[in-house]
Amino acid sequence: MGARLVEHPGRTPGGGAVTLFDAVLLDRDGTLVEDVPYNGDPEKVRLLPGVRVGLDRLRAAGLRLGVVSNQSGLARGFFSVGQMRAVHARIEALVGPFDSWQVCPHDEADGCLCRKPLPGLVRAAAVELGTVPGRCVVVGDIGRDVTAALAAGAVGVLVPTPVTRSEEVAAAPWVAGDFCEAVEEILRRQHAVQPAVRPAVGRRGGTVLVVRADSAGDVLVTGPAIRAVAHGADRVVLLCGPRGRAAAGLLPGVDEVVEHPLPWIDPDPDRVNPAEMAALTRRLAAVGADEAVIFTSFHQSPLPLALLLRMAGVRRVAGISEDYPGSLLDVRHRVPPGVPEPERALSLAAAAGYGLAPADQPTLRLRAEALATRPGEAAATGPDGYVVVHPGASVPARAAAPQRYADIVAALTAAGHRVLVTGGPAERELTERVAAAGGVDLGGRFDLAGLARVLARASCLVVGNTGPAHLAAAVGTPVVSLFAPTVPFGQWGPYRVPTVRLGDATAPCRDTRAATCPVPGHPCLAGVDPADVVAAVRVLASPG
Numbered sequence: 267m268g269a270r271l272v273e274h275p276g277r278t279p280g281g282g283a284v285t286l287f288d289a290v291l292l293d294r295d296g297t298l299v300e301d302v303p304y305n306g307d308p309e310k311v312r313l314l315p316g317v318r319v320g321l322d323r324l325r326a327a328g329l330r331l332g333v334v335s336n337q338s339g340l341a342r343g344f345f346s347v348g349q350m351r352a353v354h355a356r357i358e359a360l361v362g363p364f365d366s367w368q369v370c371p372h373d374e375a376d377g378c379l380c381r382k383p384l385p386g387l388v389r390a391a392a393v394e395l396g397t398v399p400g401r402c403v404v405v406g407d408i409g410r411d412v413t414a415a416l417a418a419g420a421v422g423v424l425v426p427t428p429v430t431r432s433e434e435v436a437a438a439p440w441v442a443g444d445f446c447e448a449v450e451e452i453l454r455r456q457h458a459v460q461p462a463v464r465p466a467v468g469r470r471g472g473t474v475l476v477v478r479a480d481s482a483g484d485v486l487v488t489g490p491a492i493r494a495v496a497h498g499a500d501r502v503v504l505l506c507g508p509r510g511r512a513a514a515g516l517l518p519g520v521d522e523v524v525e526h527p528l529p530w531i532d533p534d535p536d537r538v539n540p541a542e543m544a545a546l547t548r549r550l551a552a553v554g555a556d557e558a559v560i561f562t563s564f565h566q567s568p569l570p571l572a573l574l575l576r577m578a579g580v581r582r583v584a585g586i587s588e589d590y591p592g593s594l595l596d597v598r599h600r601v602p603p604g605v606p607e608p609e610r611a612l613s614l615a616a617a618a619g620y621g622l623a624p625a626d627q628p629t630l631r632l633r634a635e636a637l638a639t640r641p642g643e644a645a646a647t648g649p650d651g652y653v654v655v656h657p658g659a660s661v662p663a664r665a666a667a668p669q670r671y672a673d674i675v676a677a678l679t680a681a682g683h684r685v686l687v688t689g690g691p692a693e694r695e696l697t698e699r700v701a702a703a704g705g706v707d708l709g710g711r712f713d714l715a716g717l718a719r720v721l722a723r724a725s726c727l728v729v730g731n732t733g734p735a736h737l738a739a740a741v742g743t744p745v746v747s748l749f750a751p752t753v754p755f756g757q758w759g760p761y762r763v764p765t766v767r768l769g770d771a772t773a774p775c776r777d778t779r780a781a782t783c784p785v786p787g788h789p790c791l792a793g794v795d796p797a798d799v800v801a802a803v804r805v806l807a808s809p810g
């Protein structure tokens with residue numbers, strides 16, 4: 267598996283290294299220039315602070331630049347195309363050229379596919395710039411800029427102004443204080459996944475133990491980082507917990523899986539058993555790893571396992587730790603809050619000296635053989651293009667009420683969709699109840715790999731913040747995310763796949779990490795309108 271580790275070129279984006287972003291797409295009014303309603307006069311163009319310097323920095327870093335702008339003043343006859351072009355020429359005279367201008371000339375009543383919050387402008391800009399939306403960042407000042415970005419599968423950054431509504435700020439995956447800060451963070455994230463030059467110690471390219479000891483979703487979002495390690499190692503052994511075992515078997519780049527519960531990671535841990543810890547240490551020693559990379563979530567510590575790995579004789583250990591690690595870590599990596607989990611993990615791999623193969627992409631992915639259709643599956647699902655509704659969640663606080671999901675199934679069916687309802691073996695009662703509203707009940711019919719195949723053939727998945735959302739991202743299926751804000755959406759939202767976020771991002775459960783909803787009535791998801799789900803499916807399932 268994988269070539270031997272070659273000397274990396276260092277942290278220089280470009281030169282064959284994989285980059286997160288190819289292009290930055292900017293909203294015009296309120297982001298680049300002062301918002302002068304329906305402006306057709308170049309004399310009234312005023313740049314916002316930091317824009318000129320920020321755009322220069324982005325260009326210097328090799329990023330292409332585009333503008334994505336609603337200009338309904340054209341449809342309303344407030345200014346002509348010629349006047350608009352004069353405004354754009356003035357903007358370019360002030361800040362330099364853009365590589366793409368994408369303008370929606372329509373009015374709300376026109377029912378077009380390009381007016382933000384619809385994703386048409388973002389998709390068109392990506393095409394013109396020779397890339398895909400997943401490799402674009404959209405910077406805007408209001409919620410519909412971010413919504414358009416997410417619906418296209420791009421990254422959205424909100425730079426609020428005094429007119430930005432607080433709900434829009436709460437719902438955004440990434441908020442920057444001003445334009446300069448947005449640029450700084452785009453460049454920081456781009457830089458953070460470039461592999462560091464490895465010190466000349468130890469054997470290179472041997473066996474590397476990677477660790478992600480949590481549930482299926484956690485293992486799936488670590489996939490890109492594990493592929494980066496696999497690109498530089500001869501052999502990759504993944505240590506996972508029982509709840510992540512099925513997902514571990516789906517990841518490309520993993521040669522062997524070791525399963526063991528870790529009492530400092532498990533949500534429902536047994537008491538620490540010294541004999542069992544000794545057995546785990548022996549098992550880890552038997553792996554014969556030259557080094558280990560311990561992937562954790564932002565509220566977990568790599569240090570207890572790092573101690574066992576030292577006792578097992580592993581010479582080089584990398585982990586993310588705010589806590590002082592003493593001699594437990596050779597690579598002590600730190601990540602600011604808010605970074606998407608897949609990138610957080612990729613940045614640890616990079617700090618340990620591992621980067622993705624040049625042909626690889628920083629997206630979630632599964633083994634190709636896991637996705638080959640099995641006989642009989644198509645008979646259970648019917649033809650491709652259905653909508654999957656997955657009402658369960660590994661954590662109760664992240665699931666909407668069964669009746670809410672039943673209403674969603676009824677609304678989708680009434681809108682002409684064929685709906686499949688999925689769930690694990692323990693969720694059969696739930697899926698039966700939800701599917702009774704008009705869907706096909708597939709509860710308990712598929713293991714995780716089977717569910718991946720079902721999702722791969724779906725037009726869209728409707729789900730909470732739980733493993734199957736990441737499974738859909740890994741097979742490229744768009745997600746309507748009923749996202750309880752108990753953890754940050756920017757870190758845990760579906761990664762680089764077209765997404766519509768629903769639910770109240772300002773609910774009091776926000777950032778509590780609660781497993782059971784602490785607020786009576788579960789308000790964050792109780793207010794999700796089935797009509798909004800139908801509208802979201804219409805946007806996401808529309809041809810790109």
Ligand SMILES: [Zn+2]
Pocket residue numbers: 370371372378379380381
């Ligand atoms: Zn339009």
